[in-house]
Amino acid sequence: MKRFKSPRQAQQFLSARGPIHQHSHPRRHLMSGAEYRAQRTRAFEVWKQETCVRRAA
Incomplete structure (x- = not known):
């Protein structure tokens, strides 16, 4: 529970x-x-969509 203030926060x-x-x-x-x-390729594509990462053109 390092650095958590309570069990609920953890x-x-x-x-x-x-x-x-x-x-x-x-x-x-x-x-x-x-x-x-x-x-892994699908996971990275989802990550890019969810975080709105755009490729530099």
């Missing part, structure tokens, strides 16, 4: 972080290399 942080972590860190040992690369 729980709020962890409940928000969990789905984000799962989205960006798939279980690599359960998929082939091609599947892993495809999933």
Whole structure:
């Protein structure tokens, strides 16, 4: 609970972080290399859309 002021604050942080972590860190040992690369590509595309990142032209 380092740097959290209360157990509730720690729980709020962890409940928000969990789905984000799962989205960006798939279980690599359960998929082939091609599947892993495809999933990482999709994850980066979603990240770019959600954060409104634009490529420099």
